[in-house]
Amino acid sequence: MALQERKGAPDPDPSSSSPSQLFTWDEIKLRTGRGQERWLVIERKVYDISRFHKRHPGGSRVISHYAGQDATDPFTAFHVDKTLVRKHMKSLLIGELAPNQPSFEHNKNKLLVEDFRELRTNADKLGLFKPRPLFFLLMLLHILLLDAAGCFLLWYFGTSLPSFLIATMLLTIAQSQSGWLQHDLGHLSVFSNPKWNHIFHEYVMCHLKGVSTTWWSFHHSQHHAKPNCFMKDPDIDIHPTIFSLGKPLSSELGLQKKKYMPYNYQHKYFFITLPFITVPMFKAYSLYFMVHRKLWRELACSMTYFVRFFIVFGPIFGTKGVFGYLLLINVLESIIFTWITQMNHIPMYIDHDKNMDWFSTQLQATCNVNQSFFNDWVTGHLNFQIEHHLFPTMPRHNFWKVAPLVKSMCAKHGIDYQSKPLFAGFADVVHSLKDSGETWLKAYNNG
Template sequence: MAPQEGAAAAAGKGQPEAGAGSPRLFTWEEVALSNGQGRPAAARWLVIDRKVYDVSRFHKKHPGGSRVISGYAGQDATDAFTAFHLDKTLVRKYMKSLLIGELAPHEPSFEHSKNKLLVEDFRELRSTVEKLGLLKPNHLFFFLLFLHILLLEAAGWFVLWYFGISVTTFLISTVLLTLAQCQTNWLEHDLGHLSVFSSPKWNHIVHEFVMCHLKGLSANWWIRHHSQHHSKPNCFLKDPDLDIHPIPLSVGETPSMELGRQKKKYMPYNHQHQYFSFTLPPIVVPVFQAFSLYYVFKQKLWREIAWIVAYFVRFFVSFVPFFGVTGALGYLLLIKITDSIIFVWISQSSHIPMPIDYDKNLDWFSTQLQSTCNVHQSLFNDWLTGHLNFQIEHHLFPTMPRHNYWKVTPLVKSMCAKHGIEYQSKTLFTGFADILRSLKVYGEVWFKAYHQEQEACTLSRE
């Protein structure tokens, strides 16, 4: 029997019967075998606070998406569970039916015992963050953010209406509307991470309005996609942000080497640092727009469809009088492209330059520090990036309201220093330049592997 089949069989036997006495005990080795690999019906077990849960069926119903929870199959998901859920008491009630046992007493609480001190220190840091109230949102802060987005949108329309259409007013209006869309990106991001309201319900309701009606995108799709990214950032095959289509890029040294050895020449990856700027950044948001429309109709998300339709109606009612139907459509596309360019450069400056590899099953703190870096704090950087210049703090505490990132920074830096982990922070433009530098390195790795394989084949034929 294959390991996965044995784990699947054990999963069926491991389910405690009603009224059963002592729970079944597991070893980390048994849990690791149930990682969902090998075949679609393979068992998926994970550990939370030493309890072993069978999510083989539940992963398809998981509110955050199947891939989020499946990414931790065979692993310890304690810190990920803590990071993503606001109302843990409520969630644990639904987890009872998934419980199949617990770790044996001789098994360490974390799979990699050498990281025991780091894991314990981070959990103590998390406890300190909660005691200091750093996970509590300032509602006035977010109300003012929302208000300034509406003012930017209104000002973009007002300039054209009051001053008439000219090159100057067109450019001013475009800048204002693009900034409004960029700031909406960050606000919907806050809502999607449940960091604006204390209630998950209100975060979801307002997130749907902001994402669907102010951007015309699907909130449901975004949550599933982005939660996967946070779950396993920069982990090849688990982080959807690394699946960069329709423009193929080769990212990460190990994946680039493997791609080269496969001799699949989709693009001249050794030149990707040269074509990146005018290919991927302008199309990401327009592609998301098209995919969102496909997704909401396929999933029959009628409320989201209504909000998205209202978004398009509002836009065309506002700008058709200035540009006509065709011109308004072109103007919409222009704003989507400019919004996309800013969004990609800002979001990717903290990830693409960092190590990208297959999942190494590291602890939560190490995973986030290895895959993220910061941009220096300033009032301008904070505003332009929606405080995502604090990517490290955001990834460690995804539900933390952004206005508290700077407060936890000294604690995170202190922990990094204690454990000899680099805390990376750079200027905004250095972050942009590092995207191109890293793409150049990855492209060179691909090129070398590709041509070494080609030369090997030629020599073998000779």
């Protein structure tokens, strides 16, 4: 069916569609899922994911977030073996953009999109997507050493205050570093073969941390696809139940006269809420997720984390005390995790999805923390949050190499590239919450 014949005509059965069909952006952006249909564009090809999205290996939501939009750059960013993926995409192909249609719906950023794709190509030619397994082996060994040292202190020196504090610190750091390593594996950036990434991801995430790899992948991929986009990034789902995030959304919430919490005080109650509950809440929901989805292998592997913890620390703390110690380790890890992950995002722009290009989307939602040996280590190289979001499958040991190229591109296009000291990043979390809370209060009182 030709392009002009489609207008005003009923939609054809996708199974009978021909790849020679031509579509406009006006047609495509209507297929966002509200009417059951979901279409997206990759390299000017139009794909119908209306049925496929539920079978998508990365989860239904992450691919659906690009329904009605161009998904070329996220497709490139997330998929390592693109040749294999394209074979499975053939059955979803229903046509392509008409010749008079721009490759990207908002074509004003055409030069920016082209420059970014060239940057990625150059990074690939420089070998920046090739992992060094030895680097990650050393990361794993130092995690196991920290964990063993913490256990040894409590077994050998008992629960005196000095040994308890040092051991708890070591065990908490081990859990935190395990979190960064599983993050690397989840992004397929440790091994060239995705299969080995999946195998070791399950070992680190399930056995060393007691959390589902499938749940994490579904959750985290959405964050990368649409960071700081309300209703699409699960990391900001706390808006508006607990916090009011970002000035646009805070103003909107105030004008609607909604007050689930006293948001003008959120910069104060943040200290006793999110940092204390994030990891325990994730682990509790992860267990429910594995049972609900019948992920029995992941559940069995995750149970070894809890069994190992109780076997090691049960004789030291007793049956009741071991529950308390497990909670303590998780709360302490939660504090580290929350501050480190949120300092790169909460101070940045938060709003509804504006369907921006990949580069602009990531730069407006992320910022960096200055490089140093300590900052690199304690954050798992997530101080290079900009580079990580632009190139999620790039091994973290190469972020510092690609950073100058990203800075140069930002300078060329007049885009702000933010990098700050570590404690300034922590302070900005509080400042941004305060500003958002004041914005909400002003709109609430004056709306």
